[in-house]
Amino acid sequence: MTDQHRGSVTLMDVAARAGVSLATASRALNGSNRRVGDALRQRVLDAATSLNYAPNAQAQAMARGKTNVVGLVVHDIADPYFSSIAAGVMEAAEGHEVLVTLASTLRRPEREIDYVVALRGQRSRAVILAGSRIDDDDAAEALRREVENFEDSGGTVVAITQKQLPVDTVVIENRAGARDLAGALVELGYRRFAVLAASDALLTARDRMHGFREGLRSHGVELGSDDVVYGPFTRDGGYEAMRGLLSRADELDCVFAVNDVMAVGAMAACREHGVRVPDDLGLAGFDDISTLRDVNPALTTVRLPLETVGATAFDLVLTSDSRERIRTRRIKGEVVLRQSTRTLNP
Amino acid sequence: MTDQHRGSVTLMDVAARAGVSLATASRALNGSNRRVGDALRQRVLDAATSLNYAPNAQAQAMARGKTNVVGLVVHDIADPYFSSIAAGVMEAAEGHEVLVTLASTLRRPEREIDYVVALRGQRSRAVILAGSRIDDDDAAEALRREVENFEDSGGTVVAITQKQLPVDTVVIENRAGARDLAGALVELGYRRFAVLAASDALLTARDRMHGFREGLRSHGVELGSDDVVYGPFTRDGGYEAMRGLLSRADELDCVFAVNDVMAVGAMAACREHGVRVPDDLGLAGFDDISTLRDVNPALTTVRLPLETVGATAFDLVLTSDSRERIRTRRIKGEVVLRQSTRTLNP
DNA sequence: GGCACGCTGGAATGCGTGTTCCACGATAAC
């Protein structure tokens, strides 16, 4: 008794101290379907607090047959895009007696599947899959199967952006946003564009690129094949891609990077090479990441309400109903013109 | 059988399909102390995969009496400071058969305590408390008590920065870093300083402020009481605090903001009021947040290896040993001089 | 006054798994 005081205090300890049975103690603490006398209940509550009783969530989950754990799987928690979504999910979960578990796949698709399996092992109530799906058929098929397993075992799955999964999905309107942005830039007077794109396998990046091209086309502007440069979906990817473009910078009016961090990298490359933004070249991004709102010149971009995206995903989890057909919630982006582009008077 | 196929597949299902008993199935899957014949084991493994068996982690945890869940409690996951630490923890956890649960307190101390209780309920193996402790005696005492409960029930607690808790701690040398920064700035020729500080209740902010003052003093420079302005620990806090300082900007050489996001806000305020950085005023921050590395002019700051901080915390969890006395791991910052300060020739 | 009924508390069961204890067959040692 003196050495290892291991082993937490259990409901039985509480019951013994209050001089009641397990059943009564449980009923007093959870206030379940049946009432327990006020005097006894108070005795149990006092015993619990004086013993610092914390119910064993594992045992509760097993006895009840369900958990209140929601898993959130993102690609990279250090990326402000995903951390904003995560913040939105967690804020929405506040007050709903739910424990949010966050997993970061470090951009490896097979980890994503592993995490869904692990969360199924936890008997999680739900999984939220955030992030642009890699367009690898094998991995996509494996994920689809595991999602099915997860749902078969009683959980609900919600996706963000992953349009190809047959589950409730929060769709970010990347294509429409990029289209709107293209239109706004053409109206400013820009005509000769280039795009810093990311791997075509990333659906988000691809949608933005295609949307941008469509937007230009509907205004009578065409994008040449040389005008699309590919690089990783990161700051350094934008930097390198922009460097490849600088040799012919004088042929260009404006560069669109498919996300803000790439745009910031591109801006750094421009600065290093004496290309002034926006005087020599316009520059636009996508996302409106709040920590990047203070770069100078301020970035023209498409604002995405990422916290709302997370909150919406959580709402889909709460209101999930397996009898209902698949639901889709669309989140629109909004073009924000700032100092990295200007009105052109040709 | 057709409608609700609820209820996951259990170990019993696997055993039945393989034609063995529960015990044998368990032994075959976990490879525990005793061996099971190769033929039978293969039968069990095949049954498991063909049924998509995922062991119920709750039940395992209860049977084993311990979990492999590690809880990470941060103040705000959308803050890059914390998301970098979180990324470090998760990367370190990779391959250690551990599930990391992330909780975000939204900067409310009572939520921090709630989460520790919840994690105790989960019978988590460990909790990592990240973030500058609010200097509220009542809350600190309550947290200390709850940490004690957590350890009594068999878990380990690791703190980041929270020096006042009697647990293994990763200490970020805020004071020394700020001291070094002050020295470097004085050597550049700056003499008339101001500090954008945050609430004194935040130990991190206070340490940086005090360290900066000490560094100045050791170089014969004093900081007047008017020269310290307080604001929230955020971008907008820095913006507002700087605005309050701009009326007397011509009396100043250099402004130190106690973290990068405040410095970025301050830079925006300067820009709006035509104060040029670094020509009219030097500006320095703290943290070297990577997403802020591209502001222009680039920020002089103190680089903290935040991923290393997270990884170190996780290492303390893994190597924890209750018999050992409290360990402390110190993480040093490194002064990085960039374009937001310059050499002064008075 | 007897009986049905509502209310409260206790004993027992089940959740899914790990593990201990026991039984059984085979082999080796004498």
Place this chain on the structure above:
DNA sequence: GTTATCGTGGAACACGCATTCCAGCGTGCC
């Protein structure tokens, strides 16, 4: 040929809790 030993598989129990079933008791109704 008999026994000790080892290897392997099955039955039973424990983990901590929710919940169902059952017993006792007081009250109201006929």
